[in-house]
Amino acid sequence: MELTRDLTLGVYLPGKTALHCLDPRTKIAGASGLILLLILTNNYAAYASFAAFTLVLILAAKIPLRFALKGLRPMLPFLAIMWVFQFLLQKPPGSKVIFSYWIFSATDAGLHIGTLMSIRVLLLFLVITILTLTTSTVELTDGAEALLRPLQKIGVPAQELALTMVIALRFVPTLAEEAEKIIKAQTARGVDFNRGNFIRRTFKLFPVLLPLFINAFKRADELITAMESRCYTGGAGRTKMKSLRMGKSDYFAWGIFAAFTVVQVFLMLKIGRPY
Amino acid sequence: MPIEIEHLNHTYKEGTPFARQVLFDINLKIDDGEFIGLIGPSQAGKTTLGQYLNALFIPRSGRVLIDGRDTADRKTDLVQIRFEVGYVFQNPEHQLFKTTVGEDIAFGPTRQRCTPEEVRERVREAMLLVGLDEETFYQRDIFALSGGQKRRAAIAGVLACRPRVLILDGITAGLDPRGRKEILDVVERLHREREMTVIFISHSMDDVARLVERIVVMDRGRIIDDGPAREVLARVNRLKQIGLEPPQVIEIMQRLREKGFAVPAGILNVDEALSEIVKALGRPGVKESWN
Numbered sequence: 001m002e003l004t005r006d007l008t009l010g011v012y013l014p015g016k017t018a019l020h021c022l023d024p025r026t027k028i029a030g031a032s033g034l035i036l037l038l039i040l041t042n043n044y045a046a047y048a049s050f051a052a053f054t055l056v057l058i059l060a061a062k063i064p065l066r067f068a069l070k071g072l073r074p075m076l077p078f079l080a081i082m083w084v085f086q087f088l089l090q091k092p093p094g095s096k097v098i099f100s101y102w103i104f105s106a107t108d109a110g111l112h113i114g115t116l117m118s119i120r121v122l123l124l125f126l127v128i129t130i131l132t133l134t135t136s137t138v139e140l141t142d143g144a145e146a147l148l149r150p151l152q153k154i155g156v157p158a159q160e161l162a163l164t165m166v167i168a169l170r171f172v173p174t175l176a177e178e179a180e181k182i183i184k185a186q187t188a189r190g191v192d193f194n195r196g197n198f199i200r201r202t203f204k205l206f207p208v209l210l211p212l213f214i215n216a217f218k219r220a221d222e223l224i225t226a227m228e229s230r231c232y233t234g235g236a237g238r239t240k241m242k243s244l245r246m247g248k249s250d251y252f253a254w255g256i257f258a259a260f261t262v263v264q265v266f267l268m269l270k271i272g273r274p275y
Numbered sequence: 276m277p278i279e280i281e282h283l284n285h286t287y288k289e290g291t292p293f294a295r296q297v298l299f300d301i302n303l304k305i306d307d308g309e310f311i312g313l314i315g316p317s318q319a320g321k322t323t324l325g326q327y328l329n330a331l332f333i334p335r336s337g338r339v340l341i342d343g344r345d346t347a348d349r350k351t352d353l354v355q356i357r358f359e360v361g362y363v364f365q366n367p368e369h370q371l372f373k374t375t376v377g378e379d380i381a382f383g384p385t386r387q388r389c390t391p392e393e394v395r396e397r398v399r400e401a402m403l404l405v406g407l408d409e410e411t412f413y414q415r416d417i418f419a420l421s422g423g424q425k426r427r428a429a430i431a432g433v434l435a436c437r438p439r440v441l442i443l444d445g446i447t448a449g450l451d452p453r454g455r456k457e458i459l460d461v462v463e464r465l466h467r468e469r470e471m472t473v474i475f476i477s478h479s480m481d482d483v484a485r486l487v488e489r490i491v492v493m494d495r496g497r498i499i500d501d502g503p504a505r506e507v508l509a510r511v512n513r514l515k516q517i518g519l520e521p522p523q524v525i526e527i528m529q530r531l532r533e534k535g536f537a538v539p540a541g542i543l544n545v546d547e548a549l550s551e552i553v554k555a556l557g558r559p560g561v562k563e564s565w566n
Contacts, residue, residue, distance in 0.1 A: 013292055067291050178369070184331050185370040188362040189432060190386035192354050207382070210372040 019061040024143025046267040086114030109275035141166040283337035312483035315493035329360035361438030365445035367429035377413040383436040401431040423454025440472040484522035
């Protein structure tokens with residue numbers, strides 16, 4: 001029983017590939033740009049081209065493909081449920097009804113919407129995974145902070161936001177490890193998490209979630225004390241040991257991103273949505 | 276209920292870029308009623324090995340037989356095995372989740388589908404065994420307990436399942452001397468009075484020396500020594516090599532011998548050491564007990 005084995009989100013895979021060495025600002029902005037493209041994408045061809053691009057990124061970063069795909073597995077049940085809901089409840093005007101019963105009506109458009117949305121979520125997850133696998137936590141904070149800094153003028157607490165984001169990412173593996181220990185402690189007292197129907201399994205989560213939440217609050221409290229004891233007072237006046245610098249490879253990456261955007265927008269406009 | 280382990284290997288995060296082998300060809304046989312200390316420095320693989328003993332890990336390489344039942348066999352009832360081999364984890368906060376002590380201890384027996392009367396009876400018995408007074412603690416809020424009391428409540432929660440083998444993983448870590456002594460007394464009583472097989476995982480040699488009959492020493496995923504406690508502890512230098520502090524008693528007796536005092540080797544507890552030192556000094560009348 002190992003929860004952390006299949007965990008890919010929030011894990012950093014050290015390496016020296018071109019993707020690892022890019023400026024974190026480029027990577028964060030690039031990932032955000034890709035996510036924006038994903039949200040706008042409306043047809044299968046554009047998604048196929050996006051998936052191909054993601055695959056190239058994974059190979060370029062020397063991330064074992066199986067490892068990257070394994071991280072998607074825990075999401076499949078949720079996607080399946082979402083897909084069923086989209087299929088049965090979406091009923092845009094002008095769509096063809098396949099069958100209907102009570103408040104449910106299955107339409108061809110619902111089928112497409114559900115499928116496109118599932119692909120979108122999977123690719124979104126992959127993009128974020130690539131970002132965190134190739135960027136260390138320190139780089140992520142620095143990058144996010146630098147990108148948010150212009151917004152400070154209108155009162156956005158850039159440094160605090162960046163810190164919050166990084167702490168959240170940093171604690172994903174820690175919490176998973178802890179959940180694993182708790183699951184084991186409860187398994188040792190006779191809870192079989194792999195048995196029983198959906199409702200029974202849901203109830204079995206209580207002995208896991210309660211200690212997990214309590215410990216998470218405790219951990220947060222300890223973290224605050226640790227930060228305050230090292231005189232953390234917020235972002236004002238802090239300096240960096242490593243300052244960020246854009247290089248040739250960053251401009252090259254921007255070029256690739258721009259070209260890819262043109263291709264995607266072309267595919268979206270040319271083909272259009274399938275329903 | 277003998278436990279047999281044959282050629283067991285374990286790799287964490289198998290099939291990922293982070294794969295790391297932590298157990299190498301482990302062979303171990305544990306007989307009924309043994310009191311074993313499983314010791315070794317951090318990262319030696321003690322906890323991983325312990326989790327194979329009650330089927331929390333299922334072997335992918337090698338075999339684990341519990342009372343003749345192979346844990347990798349699909350027909351084996353793993354839940355039943357986990358009730359028979361109780362496992363108490365280091366951090367009681369990973370186990371305790373109900374509001375009151377009584378409710379939490381009752382969780383295991385309730386899962387075993389005991390009748391309410393039976394559950395009540397088992398909770399009473401378990402609380403008695405770990406020395407938590409029922410009157411005072413049954414309704415007590417879990418969060419109002421001290422560190423030592425939480426540990427005892429966690430042990431009681433496992434004992435209420437009526438295991439025949441008990442694995443205690445680092446249960447004295449982080450306790451003050453008094454809490455430590457209270458816990459160790461409980462463990463000793465369980466072994467003596469209930470004739471339970473106890474596997475005590477620890478890196479504190481002082482705890483182990485006081486209690487156990489047999490010691491298994493692990494280092495970097497391998498068993499490097501296994502035998503009667505006295506013999507293993509006598510190989511002090513070997514233990515020092517892998518970074519374990521030998522028990523203070525042994526250290527003191529060894530130094531006394533080096534200084535030319537006539538004290539015997541192989542002394543494991545403070546009382547014995549005291550009487551030997553008194554004998555060596557030739558001064559009768561010194562208070563012959565210490566606690």
